[in-house]
Amino acid sequence: xxxxxxxxxxxxxxxxxxxxxxxxxxxxxxxxxxxxxxxxxxxxxxxxxxxxxxxxxxxxxxxxxxxxxxxxxxxxxxxxxxxxxxxxxxxxxxxxxxxxxxxxx
Amino acid sequence: xxxxxxxxxxxxxxxxxxxxxxxxxxxxxxxxxxxxxxxxxxxxxxxxxxxxxxxxxxxxxxxxxxxxxxxxxxxxxxxxxxxxxxxxxxxxxxxxxxxxxxxxxxxxxxxxxxxxxxxxxxxxxxxxxxxxxxxxxxxxxxxxxxxxxxxxxxxxxxxxxxxxxxxxxxxxxxxxxxxxxxxxxxxxxxxxxxxxxxxxxxxxxxxxxxxxxxxxxxxxxxxxxxxxxxxxxxxxxxxxxxxxxxxxxxxxxxxxxxxxxxxxxxxxxxxxxxxxxxxxxxxxxxxxxxxx
Numbered sequence: 001x002x003x004x005x006x007x008x009x010x011x012x013x014x015x016x017x018x019x020x021x022x023x024x025x026x027x028x029x030x031x032x033x034x035x036x037x038x039x040x041x042x043x044x045x046x047x048x049x050x051x052x053x054x055x056x057x058x059x060x061x062x063x064x065x066x067x068x069x070x071x072x073x074x075x076x077x078x079x080x081x082x083x084x085x086x087x088x089x090x091x092x093x094x095x096x097x098x099x100x101x102x103x104x105x
Numbered sequence: 106x107x108x109x110x111x112x113x114x115x116x117x118x119x120x121x122x123x124x125x126x127x128x129x130x131x132x133x134x135x136x137x138x139x140x141x142x143x144x145x146x147x148x149x150x151x152x153x154x155x156x157x158x159x160x161x162x163x164x165x166x167x168x169x170x171x172x173x174x175x176x177x178x179x180x181x182x183x184x185x186x187x188x189x190x191x192x193x194x195x196x197x198x199x200x201x202x203x204x205x206x207x208x209x210x211x212x213x214x215x216x217x218x219x220x221x222x223x224x225x226x227x228x229x230x231x232x233x234x235x236x237x238x239x240x241x242x243x244x245x246x247x248x249x250x251x252x253x254x255x256x257x258x259x260x261x262x263x264x265x266x267x268x269x270x271x272x273x274x275x276x277x278x279x280x281x282x283x284x285x286x287x288x289x290x291x292x293x294x295x296x297x298x299x300x301x302x303x304x305x306x307x308x309x310x311x312x313x314x315x316x317x318x319x320x321x322x323x324x325x326x327x328x329x330x331x332x333x334x335x336x337x338x339x340x341x342x343x344x345x346x347x348x349x350x351x352x353x354x355x356x357x358x359x360x361x362x363x364x365x366x367x368x369x370x371x372x373x374x375x376x377x378x379x380x381x382x383x384x385x386x387x388x389x390x391x392x393x394x395x396x397x
Contacts, residue, residue, distance in 0.1 A: 010108035025136035
């Protein structure tokens with residue numbers, strides 16, 4: 001995934017599907033969220049969320065941190081700096097599309 | 106013209122139309138709001154404030170206690186609820202997530218806070234070892250703890266309070282391990298409280314030493330299923346309240362000693378028993394479902 005200057009509009013097809021998009025939205029502002037917390041936020045099935053995380057991890061948009069917490073292993077997910085920048089650019093592109101429609105009216 | 110990054114090896118998808126783009130933006134805002142509802146940072150903030158107050162009170166009692174030759178067991182016993190509190194706080198902070206991470210400027214503030222805390226500790230020990238230094242100087246470390254650590258908790262609480270109201274925790278009965286762990290916390294605190302009732306100072310010191318060793322052994326198992334952080338993670342407010350009440354009682358029982366007033370040994374015994382009973386009762390109250 002190429003580095004993207006933060007904030008400049010650029011659509012990224014890695015975020016085109018609803019769940020990867022929602023996942024990146026939840027990880028904005030440097031949030032570092034545990035898998036179960038993410039499931040509660042996104043109301044997603046375990047397997048679907050795992051798939052979305054794997055997809056974004058392969059593209060290095062997110063990084064995983066596995067920590068054993070008591071008897072329960074936990075997986076914390078955070079956006080990488082490059083992933084955060086790419087998502088901000090994606091949001092900027094979406095805003096530009098909406099703004100463009102307003103300007104064209 | 107908007108740049109478009111396609112998935113490697115595939116054609117770029119058609120850009121979303123205006124309505125779809127708007128829906129995505131609305132969705133992103135809703136997700137952030139939902140995150141703030143799910144992730145409750147208030148409990149951790151309250152515990153930070155409580156711990157700061159307890160540490161400040163401990164510093165005050167320790168300095169005045171040492172100067173007035175209050176038996177050290179009276180003061181050192183306060184370390185037990187302090188250590189338990191810190192372990193439980195760790196669990197509460199870890200149970201969900203860390204939320205938005207600290208920016209570089211906030212990290213700088215944290216480093217500054219650590220430096221101030223280090224300085225405060227040095228002042229504390231100087232007062233302890235040098236009788237010519239006035240005990241009034243203890244106000245410096247106390248203020249540093251209250252403003253630095255407690256202030257951070259207040260800032261976190263204010264920030265958390267600005268967001269939407271968090272969703273209530275999913276309740277579930279405590280597991281057998283957590284229930285026995287909760288009772289064990291009560292037994293430990295109750296026993297340490299009752300140690301002050303032992304008339305023989307040497308025996309009281311020995312019993313406190315054994316209790317501290319037991320607690321340190323427990324802390325060394327903090328990453329296991331019987332560790333205190335896991336207990337903290339599975340506790341809800343009634344359990345935390347029981348710990349807070351115990352901590353306040355511990356402090357309140359030591360205050361008269363500073364003025365040279367001896368508390369009746371039976372009081373320590375009865376309060377110790379009360380603490381055990383309180384934790385037995387709260388162990389039956391449902392905790393937080395960590396798998397929800």
